[in-house]
Amino acid sequence: MDIDTRINDTAENLFDTNGFNATGMSRLIQATGLSSRTVYKHVASKNALVARVLAERQARFFTVMRFDDINALFAGLADWTVREGARGCLFFRLQAETGGQVEAIEAAVAAYHAELHGRITALVTAALGRADTHATDQILALFEGATTAATYRGTSVIEAARAGAHRLLDLETNP
Amino acid sequence: MDIDTRINDTAENLFDTNGFNATGMSRLIQATGLSSRTVYKHVASKNALVARVLAERQARFFTVMRFDDINALFAGLADWTVREGARGCLFFRLQAETGGQVEAIEAAVAAYHAELHGRITALVTAALGRADTHATDQILALFEGATTAATYRGTSVIEAARAGAHRLLDLETNP
DNA sequence: ACGTGTGTAAAATGATCGTTTTACATTGTC
DNA sequence: GACAATGTAAAACGATCATTTTACACACGT
Numbered sequence: 188m189d190i191d192t193r194i195n196d197t198a199e200n201l202f203d204t205n206g207f208n209a210t211g212m213s214r215l216i217q218a219t220g221l222s223s224r225t226v227y228k229h230v231a232s233k234n235a236l237v238a239r240v241l242a243e244r245q246a247r248f249f250t251v252m253r254f255d256d257i258n259a260l261f262a263g264l265a266d267w268t269v270r271e272g273a274r275g276c277l278f279f280r281l282q283a284e285t286g287g288q289v290e291a292i293e294a295a296v297a298a299y300h301a302e303l304h305g306r307i308t309a310l311v312t313a314a315l316g317r318a319d320t321h322a323t324d325q326i327l328a329l330f331e332g333a334t335t336a337a338t339y340r341g342t343s344v345i346e347a348a349r350a351g352a353h354r355l356l357d358l359e360t361n362p
Numbered sequence: 363m364d365i366d367t368r369i370n371d372t373a374e375n376l377f378d379t380n381g382f383n384a385t386g387m388s389r390l391i392q393a394t395g396l397s398s399r400t401v402y403k404h405v406a407s408k409n410a411l412v413a414r415v416l417a418e419r420q421a422r423f424f425t426v427m428r429f430d431d432i433n434a435l436f437a438g439l440a441d442w443t444v445r446e447g448a449r450g451c452l453f454f455r456l457q458a459e460t461g462g463q464v465e466a467i468e469a470a471v472a473a474y475h476a477e478l479h480g481r482i483t484a485l486v487t488a489a490l491g492r493a494d495t496h497a498t499d500q501i502l503a504l505f506e507g508a509t510t511a512a513t514y515r516g517t518s519v520i521e522a523a524r525a526g527a528h529r530l531l532d533l534e535t536n537p
Numbered sequence: 538a539c540g541t542g543t544g545t546a547a548a549a550t551g552a553t554c555g556t557t558t559t560a561c562a563t564t565g566t567c
Numbered sequence: 568g569a570c571a572a573t574g575t576a577a578a579a580c581g582a583t584c585a586t587t588t589t590a591c592a593c594a595c596g597t
Contacts (some may be wrong), residue, residue, distance in 0.1 A: 206461035208383040212555055221554080222575045233555065238377050279450065279510060280458035286381035300514045323502075324515065324522035332507025335454060339475045342501065347499035387585055398586080399543045408585065 191229055194219055199240045203277050207237060207284045223323040238291035241278060245299045254306045256314060257326070257356055261349030264333060265342055303327070314356050322359050326352050367406055369394055374415045378452050382412060382459045416453060420474045429481045431489060432501070432531055436524030439508060440517055442444035446510040478502075489531050497534050499529050 197219045201210040210235055216223050230236045251267060253259035274280070282296045304327065310322045335347035372394045376385040387408055392397050406410045426442065428434035449455070453471045460467050479502060486498045508523035 204461070205463075206459060208459065209461040209463060209552075213553090222577090224576090225574060227556070227574080269514065275454065275458065276510075280455075280515075283455035284381060284383065284459050286379070286384040289378075297514070304515070304562085305385055314486060320518075321522050321525070324511070324519045325526040327511050327515065328501075328507035328519055328523040328526070329503050330507065331510040332505065334502035335451075335506040336499070338454075338504050339472070340479070340502065343495075344499045344503055347496050348503040350496070351500040351503070351526070354533060355529060357527050386583075388583090399546090399588085400544060402586070403543080465538090 189224070190221070194221070194226060194229055194236070194324050195240055195243055198236055199244060200207070200352045202237060202240060202281065203274065207281050210244065223330055234289055235289050237289075238295050241292065241295035241299070244277060245295070245302065249302060249306070254310050256310065257352045258349060259329070260307075260310060260326075261333070261352065262344055264330065265349075268334070268337055270344060273342065275338045276331070288293075292310065303330075311356065316361055319359065322356060325355055365396070365400070369396070369401060369404055369411070370415055370418055372470070373411055374419060377412060377415060377456065378394055378446070378449065382456050401437070409466050412456065412464075413470050416456065416467065416470035416474070418454060420470070420477065423474075423483070424477060426504065429485050431485065433524060434515045435485060435501075435505070436468070437519055438518050438529065439505065440520045440524075443509070443512055443517055443520060450477065450513045478505075490534055494534065497531060500530055 194215075198210075198215055201215055201218060207213055212223070212226070216226050220227065250266070252263040254263075261334070266344045278296045278299045281292055285292050304323075307327050307330065308318070308320075308323050311326055315322065329348040329352045333345045336344040365537065369390075373385075373390055375392055376393060387401075391401050405414070423442070427438040429438075432493070453474045456467055457471045462468060477520050479498075482501050482505065483493070483495075486501055487493045490497065504523040504527045508520045511519040
């Protein structure tokens with residue numbers, strides 16, 4: 188496997204399961220099986236690394252997820268959560284860790300939020316035949332809340348959120 | 363003001379706005395206006411302090427919030443968010459920071475989640491005249507999601523979540 | 538008046554962190 | 568067969584962190 192992707196994959200896994208601050212570079216270096224010199228030749232700094240990790244995670248997330256309709260949206264979230272583990276949104280968690288003080292992370296989180304909001308806006312618009320910011324906010328809240336609450340209530344919350352979102356949109360279509 | 367509450371309030375504010383790891387003890391000590399010796403006579407360790415902060419925040423949150431019905435629930439959340447700032451749930455953020463490795467934080471977060479879930483369960487049960495775990499999960503997801511999404515979409519998400527929750531429960535009552 | 542408790546100010550301790558550097562080995566290429 | 572390029576191994580660097588310690592000042596109950 189390519190060294191860059193090996194570093195990226197290892198870093199994403201460690202940041203995701205242990206946190207950004209809790210993951211020291213020494214531990215990351217050991218997990219990759221490389222030397223510190225090599226790692227620092229492939230990555231400018233820990234901050235630059237986490238920014239790259241988030242950018243690639245965003246690309247992967249929006250490749251794997253489906254935004255065709257409400258059912259696909261929450262089914263995709265359920266699949267993702269089962270596969271990756273229910274630890275909540277990595278973007279939000281890393282932002283919280285760094286207290287909004289790492290510029291590269293802020294930019295990555297903003298980009299993710301922009302794309303997520305855009306995709307859900309498109310989904311709702313297609314479902315209703317018109318734009319509806321109120322309905323979009325509701326679906327977004329259910330999506331974010333299902334992600335968060337699944338960390339302590341399990342994946343059943345995601346199914347409940349799917350059913351709720353479906354009902355709310357249906358209600359807007361046939362009032 | 364009492365020294366213990368002065369330390370607690372300062373710590374809560376700094377942890378909330380800057381994060382746990384980003385807030386060094388030196389900064390906290392400086393913000394309290396006390397000496398390090400005094401602070402460490404009133405608090406066993408940084409971990410013990412954050413546990414105490416979370417316990418007191420939970421008590422304050424559930425004193426200020428109202429769980430009478432759906433409208434009161436989300437109106438309370440909106441008030442809280444405006445007053446405290448939209449930075450997402452502090453319990454979840456601190457848990458993310460420490461990667462589930464600080465036992466005292468895990469316990470505090472679990473206690474908060476248990477109380478939140480219990481209160482919303484009671485609310486839904488009272489509203490429907492019967493227990494409904496599915497509906498409870500939906501309200502919980504909307505609550506958590508509104509808290510999270512308000513950090514980047516503003517407080518309008520909370521109003522949307524309130525309206526959505528109201529509709530979902532009304533639908534369960536009058537199908 | 539005296540000791541005890543509680544406070545301040547500031548240096549010291551020991552650990553850990555991100556990052557760099559030194560010294561050396563391996564490999565593919567002209 | 569020499570030369571870069573790229574890798575490993577490990578020490579070193581400078582900063583920061585949580586926590587402890589030393590030295591000293593003030594108040595107050597008996």
